[in-house]
Amino acid sequence: MKRILPLLLIIALVVASSGCTASGMLNLFEKALKESGDDTNGTVPFTDDISHPGKIMIGSWNIQNYGTSKASDTATVSLIASVVKEFDLIALQEIVNAECAGGTCSQMTGLMSRLPSNYTYRLSSRVGRSAQKEQYAIVYNKNVFTLLGYEMFEDTYDIFEREPMICEFRKGNDADFMLIVCHIKPDMAPSEISALETVVQFVGTKYSDKDIILLGDLNAGCSYYSGPLLTNMISLIPDYTDTTVGASNCAYDRIFVTNSMSRYVDGVNVGYVYRHSQITKEVSDHYPVYFLWKDVA
Helix, strand or coil: CHHHHHHHHHHHHHHHHHCCCHHHHHHHHHHHHHHHCCCCCCCCCCECCCCCCCCEEEEEEEEEEECHHHHCCHHHHHHHHHHHCCCCEEEEEEECCHHHHHCCCHHHHHHHCCCCCCEEEEECCCECCCCCCEEEEEEEECCCEEEEEEEECCCCCCCCCCCCEEEEEEECCCEEEEEEEEECCHHHHHHHHHHHHHHHHHHHHHCCCCCEEEEEECCCCCCCCCCCCCCCCEECCCCCCCCECCCCCCCCEEEEECCCHHHHECCCCCCEEECCCCCCCCCCCECCEEEEECCCC
């Protein structure tokens, strides 16, 4: 907002001298806000148009309790697939079918069958202390990214309800980076989010790679958490952003990158929330979050 205040002041002076009505002035202000990427509610950045021709998209989406029931709803799976195929790499959370423990299952093959043939995926092991266990899925365009390896974070002190998944990817022939995906337990958000600093340090040291992306449903907002987040990383999704479907206004879903990784972010540390009207609470209670990749010479 601050970056467009001079523009708004100029508009105000011009329209005032031209005799423009108050409603006309308001329309011009709203147009300037829209074109700047800000909206009048302060929940930026966002988009309801996920088409970025020629751009590489990396994101995260909690698809909420994606089990046999949801997977049997053809319309829901088709909508999820239509969103996923816009991404070159997307980390999905809340896959809950025990049948997926072996690395494949009908609910994932059903989703993948609706994607182009150049897409593939990797499921994590099942994580969680309770009977409600979950898996992460990384779906990616194998013509753009190569999965070099993956592991689950070894949670020696049992801090996490759901241990983060760690993946090593390569973009093209020379851009290697690490990706960490996690789903933070809501009522343990302060301790689990704090422990993510240790996970990032572990990854950077073990893989000798400082290009790290951390993303997922961190439940990092509203009544679950307030305060600093991963202070050694750059946040692409601001605290005031709404990533939820419905009446709530919470920045649960986040993307962080290390300083060195930020050179691959297209824009000045910019992330987006894809708030499309087709994503209803029947599909998920979260919107996807993402950023655009920029190749570096």
